[in-house]
Each structure stands twice: as structure tokens, then as C-alpha cells.
Amino acid sequence: MFSxxxxxxxxxxxxxxxxxxxxxxxxxxxxxxxxxxGGARLGDVLLRAMTEVGHCQECRTxxxxxxxxxxxxxxxxxxxxxxxESPADVLAVEQSGGYRGLYFxxxxxxxxxxxxxxxxxxxxxxxxxxxxxxxxELILATNATVEGEATAHYIRESCRDSGLQVSRIAxxxxxxxxxDGVDSHTLARALSQRxxx
Amino acid sequence: MFSxxxxxxxxxxxxxxxxxxxxxxxxxxxxxxxxxxGGARLGDVLLRAMTEVGHCQECRTxxxxxxxxxxxxxxxxxxxxxxxESPADVLAVEQSGGYRGLYFxxxxxxxxxxxxxxxxxxxxxxxxxxxxxxxxELILATNATVEGEATAHYIRESCRDSGLQVSRIAxxxxxxxxxDGVDSHTLARALSQRxxx
Numbered sequence: 001m002f003s004x005x006x007x008x009x010x011x012x013x014x015x016x017x018x019x020x021x022x023x024x025x026x027x028x029x030x031x032x033x034x035x036x037x038g039g040a041r042l043g044d045v046l047l048r049a050m051t052e053v054g055h056c057q058e059c060r061t062x063x064x065x066x067x068x069x070x071x072x073x074x075x076x077x078x079x080x081x082x083x084x085e086s087p088a089d090v091l092a093v094e095q096s097g098g099y100r101g102l103y104f105x106x107x108x109x110x111x112x113x114x115x116x117x118x119x120x121x122x123x124x125x126x127x128x129x130x131x132x133x134x135x136x137e138l139i140l141a142t143n144a145t146v147e148g149e150a151t152a153h154y155i156r157e158s159c160r161d162s163g164l165q166v167s168r169i170a171x172x173x174x175x176x177x178x179x180d181g182v183d184s185h186t187l188a189r190a191l192s193q194r195x196x197x
Numbered sequence: 198m199f200s201x202x203x204x205x206x207x208x209x210x211x212x213x214x215x216x217x218x219x220x221x222x223x224x225x226x227x228x229x230x231x232x233x234x235g236g237a238r239l240g241d242v243l244l245r246a247m248t249e250v251g252h253c254q255e256c257r258t259x260x261x262x263x264x265x266x267x268x269x270x271x272x273x274x275x276x277x278x279x280x281x282e283s284p285a286d287v288l289a290v291e292q293s294g295g296y297r298g299l300y301f302x303x304x305x306x307x308x309x310x311x312x313x314x315x316x317x318x319x320x321x322x323x324x325x326x327x328x329x330x331x332x333x334e335l336i337l338a339t340n341a342t343v344e345g346e347a348t349a350h351y352i353r354e355s356c357r358d359s360g361l362q363v364s365r366i367a368x369x370x371x372x373x374x375x376x377d378g379v380d381s382h383t384l385a386r387a388l389s390q391r392x393x394x
Contacts, residue, residue: 040248
């Protein structure tokens with residue numbers, strides 16, 4: 001029922017995660033009827049971002065600069081390196097307020113069936129960096145999923161002979177959580193890793 | 198925490214209806230990490246659509262062509278004209294499968310406080326078109342809201358002396374709906390507009 005260009009716009013909006021046919025239609029009509037300047041600005045920024053945003057030479061996070069602002073920040077503690085799966089995880093750790101070191105972004109986890117091995121995650125680059133000797137503690141903050149655990153395990157094994165201090169973030173009952181609402185797998189972990197107080 | 202261009206992308210995505218800060222961040226990272234060609238295509242289509250899509254000279258719906266495909270379709274019944282509030286409503290009526298006439302899209306409803314009067318809704322154009330004599334029945338299909346009802350009432354009054362057949366779509370209990378789940382305002386309307394069978 002819509003014109004070819006309007007149909008193309010609705011189809012194109014469906015590349016966005018969580019946007020189905022109804023939302024895509026609502027978004028297209030909203031922009032055309034109410035906010036054409038906003039829509040044009042989004043189009044322009046999308047085109048620039050898709051070509052200009054690359055990866056930080058140091059930590060592999062997404063940035064259009066050669067080295068990201070966190071890696072370039074001389075106030076950060078260069079002896080700690082926190083390994084995470086995605087740029088969003090960097091934000092999550094920063095927002096926790098409890099970390100002043102640097103990051104290394106794998107951009108995924110080991111997934112041999114999808115052809116994602118150590119090379120795709122930049123693990124050789126990570127080893128080269130650890131070899132430079134600046135980092136003294138490696139904090140593995142991959143997700144608490146099967147793939148995240150396997151990836152953490154692989155990295156732990158890869159630097160077994162480096163003499164580096166390697167740690168894994170703690171898993172257990174979330175703060176504010178009630179025992180009743182926690183799955184048994186998490187609770188078993190919380191019990192087995194209990195700490196003396 | 199993100200680079201300036203990535204922050205700009207996240208901010209720009211928030212012009213989309215229903216997209217808050219978390220979804221905008223998820224969308225930006227998803228496009229950059231998984232679907233740059235799709236993101237670039239969306240950027241290109243957005244820029245073209247925001248400048249090229251205008252309004253049909255006949256029915257005022259959104260289209261990049263001078264006259265939309267529905268208005269240009271000679272198989273449609275030119276004696277019936279259905280007045281709706283938005284291009285999405287044209288789609289809704291078409292999908293009902295029960296209408297073969299043409300449309301007139303107001304692109305809104307009367308809303309004096311927002312400066313939307315008859316002129317902004319193209320009602321003078323509608324009257325000119327009705328004056329051409331091709332249309333014999335005018336079907337008012339504005340929303341069943343206070344504003345939609347007021348708009349339908351205004352148009353009904355405006356063509357009081359035209360000798361035109363004017364109708365309003367029926368309001369009542371939705372098909373498949375149970376009386377128990379229908380609000381009392383709708384049920385009162387369904388009762389007062391009961392039809393002999």
C-alpha cells in the first residue's frame with residue numbers, strides 16, 4: 001500500500017534489533033510526519049559511523065580514533081587489564097565505579113562452530129601485550145555463560161607460564177537478590193565459593 | 198565511555214519512537230559489530246526518504262511520486278472517498294479487504310491548541326475535490342477518539358449543503374470480543390446503535 005521508497009525505508013529499519021514489521025512502519029511514518037530533520041541526521045550519522053568507526057589499536061573497543069579515550073587516559077592504572085566480551089561490558093564495568101585499570105575487548109567469545117577461535121578474538125594480540133610486562137594482573141570478566149567460562153578458561157591456560165596474576169570476577173547471589181529467587185546453579189556456586197568473614 | 202561518533206550515533210537513534218537509551222546503545226553496537234552493510238543501507242535510505250518523500254497531490258498520503266498508486270489505480274471506485282487520519286490508517290482499511298474506493302488522508306486531527314485547524318488538515322482541498330462531483334459517498338473513518346469524532350463532525354457540517362451522502366464507520370463491540378472485556382462507553386454506543394436483524 002505504501003510507495004516504493006517508503007516500503008524500502010520500512011524494510012531497512014528492520015535491520016535494527018528488536019524492530020518487527022509493525023514498529024518499523026510506526027518509526028518510518030513517525031519520522032516522515034513529525035521529525036524529518038531528526039531522521040536525516042540519523043541517516044547522516046549512520047553513514048559516517050558505519051565507515052569511520054574502527055577498533056582501538058590497544059584494547060580493540062569500537063572507536064573512530066586510533067586509540068580510545070580510556071587507553072589514552074594516563075590517569076588509569078596500567079598494571080591491571082580487564083578482559084570483557086563487548087564494548088557494552090566496558091561501560092557496565094565503568095559504571096560499577098570499582099575499577100581504575102585498562103580493558104581488552106574480545107568482541108565475542110570462543111565459538112568454534114561459528115568459526116570464532118582465539119585469532120578472531122585477538123587473543124594473540126592480548127598475549128603480545130601481556131609479554132610487554134606492563135600488566136601485572138589480568139582480570140577475566142567474560143560473561144558467566146558456558147561460552148564466556150570456556151573463553152576465560154582458554155585465556156587462563158594460555159598465560160599459565162607467564163607468572164602473571166590472573167583472576168576471574170566473582171559469581172554468586174546478586175546484591176539485593178533473595179535466595180528464593182536465585183537459580184540452583186548460581187546458589188551452588190555461591191556456596192562452593194563461600195568466603196570466610 | 199564511548200567515542201564521540203559512537204555517542205552521536207546512540208543519541209541520533211533516540212529520535213525513533215519507543216527507543217530509550219538502553220535500546221539505542223544496543224542498536225548502535227549491534228550495527229557496528231554485526232551488520233555494517235545493513236546500517237549503511239538504512240542511513241542511505243533515511244537520507245533519501247526524508248528529502249524525496251512528499252504528499253500525493255490527490256489524497257495527501259506519503260509518497261515520492263506526484264500521485265500515489267492507489268489514486269492512480271483506475272480500477273478503484275471513484276465515487277467513494279474514505280477520510281482517514283494517517284497513511285497507516287489507509288493500510289488498515291485496505292487490509293480489512295472491504296473497501297474498493299479512494300482515500301483522503303488528513304495527516305492528523307483538529308487540535309486548536311496545537312495550531313492544527315482545517316487548513317493544516319487539507320479540508321479546503323477536500324471540499325474543492327468534493328465540488329468536482331465525482332465523489333458520491335464520503336466515509337468518515339477518523340479515529341474513535343474525542344479529536345477524531347470532532348474532526349468527523351466538522352467535516353460532516355462542512356458539506357451539509359452539498360447533497361453528498363456522508364457516513365461514519367460503525368463503533369461497537371469488536372468482533373471476537375466478549376461483552377465482559379469491553380469498556381462501558383463502547384457498550385453504551387453498541388446498544389444505542391443497535392441494528393434490526
